[in-house]
Amino acid sequence: MNILFIHQNFPGQYKHLAPLLASKGHQCVSLTLRVKEPTTWKGVKVLPYALPDRGVQNVHPWLLDLDSKVTRGQACFLAARKLRDNGFVPDLILAHPGWGEAMFLHDVWPDARIGLYCELYHRSGHPHLNFDPEFEQSDTELQPLRIRMKNINNHLHFPTATAGISPTSFQADTFPPEFRDKITVCHDGIDTKTASANPAVRLEIGDLDVTRDDEVITFVNRNLEPYRGYHVFMRALPRLLKERPNAKVLIVGGDEVSYGAQPPKGQTWKQIFIDEVRGRIATKDWDRVHFLGRIPYSKFVQLLQVSRVHVYLTYPFVLSWSLMEAMSCEAAIVASGTAPVREVIRDGETGRLVDFFDQEALVDRVCELLDDEEQRRALGRAARRLMIDDYDLQKTCLPRQLSWVDSVMRSEPPGPPRD
Structure with a gap:
């Protein structure tokens, strides 16, 4: 059959599914x-389209998000129409x-049947909104109204969709009942062969050279920002470095913003929280903190x-692949006890959980694990077993995704477009 993939950063979440379908x-x-x-990428014909040049739009700030999505939707429509006129008809x-592209x-x-990747529906109640009081907006009554406008894009897609797929139950459950019933929960999949323990590993990046013999504490974000608890971790560093005089702290992440509010103009969240804690950390201890930026996957x-x-650490939000890849590598994990994390981390079984805001408990749990090799080993092995049993790319997730594709094709399409 003919299959069309739509993703602004293709392959994105279709990294494994698209080549597999092409191979079939x-x-x-x-x-x-x-x-x-x-x-052509792994059997998939990849075609570009471009956004039109547009001047600055004088619209309400709450409409800027929708304006951007409609612009992308129109551009993708024009590219799709050209595909149609050249004879391509997707099943x-x-x-x-x-x-907004679709x-x-x-x-x-x-x-055509349309299967949507349902990453998140923006909820306006706590803890989805105003989870972190430090970053609450000045007028909290306005925020649910803004979030309602942000969901317009979701509601414009729902009527066209045959079904949806979501990587975790937490993410699927954010969607309203009328669409949640159409969503299958199936993770994108973890390559447990690549992400696995290696006692002989040696990590060399620049002047950094560490092995399993070193006391290494790691923290990973796509970008270093409050949504992923960067501020909490940084505020825990002064005590953590004092408690662990031999530890090396490796921090991975960029300087931009993936989620949530932008920092004050001209600043980065990374530097803001460095500046906040640096005065409480001796230079000899600060020298053990390594900001690695973004690194190649093999180094990761x-x-x-x-x-x-x-x-x-994370707000109640989309669960990071990095957590599950760490679990697959048998890492001993200390994580925030927020809802998405509790889906895979069971306290005392596959990791240790702490309250997102409790820096003292975070340090206590990290130090406890650093002093307890037996507990680290047990947690790491249980975490990897969970990844292999329920989230393995080849054994579990790709077969489930293929089954979902088959079920979408057996379903009735939504019918003609409605005004």
Whole structure:
């Protein structure tokens, strides 16, 4: 059959599913902003489209998000229409709706089944909104109204979708009942062969050279920001470094913002919290803190393999792949006891949980694990077993994704576009 993938940063979450479907003889095509020229990637024909040049829009700030998504939706519509006019008719469209691209594809191909990747529906109640009082907006009564507007994109996609897929129950359960009933929970999958323990690992990055013989504490974000607890971790550092005079702290993450509020103009969250704690940390201790920025995946795996204790903190939000890859590497994990984390970390079984805001408990648990090799080993092995049993890419997740694709194709399409 003909399958069209829509993802602004293709392959994104379709990194494994798209090549697998192509290998089974399906004609797979992707429309994406990521490339400038047509190319082929692992059997998938990848076609570019571009956004139009537009002047500054004088619209309400709450509409800027929707304006951006409609712009992308229109551009993708024009590219899809060209595909249609050249004879391509997809039986199935697999799309991540988060950036708006798939908004009008049902108008181009009304008979195609559409499967949406349901990453998150923005909830306006606590703890989804105003979880962290330090970063609450000045007028909290306005925030639910802003969030309601942010969900317009979701509601424009729902009527066109045959079904959805979501990587965790927490994420699926954020969606309203009328669409939640159409969502299958299936994780993207963890490559447990690549992400596995390696007692002989050696991590070398610049002047850093560490092995399993070193006392290494790791902390990983895509970008260093409050949504992923960077501020909490940094505030725990002064005591942690005093308690562990031989520990080396390795921090991975960029300077940008993936989620949540922007820092004050001209600053980064990374530097803001460095500046906050630096005066309470002696230079000889600060020299044991290594900011590695963003690193290649092979180095990232080595970092998880060399970690003696891995710290993961997050708001109630999308669960990071990095946590589950750390579990697959048998890392001993101290994590925030927020809802998405509790889906995979069971306190005392697959890791240790602490309250997101409790810096003292965070340090206590990290030190406890650093002093208890037997507990670290037991937690790490149990964490890896969970990844192999329930989240393994080849054995569990890809077969479930294929089964979901089959079920979407057996379902009735939503019918002609509605005004």
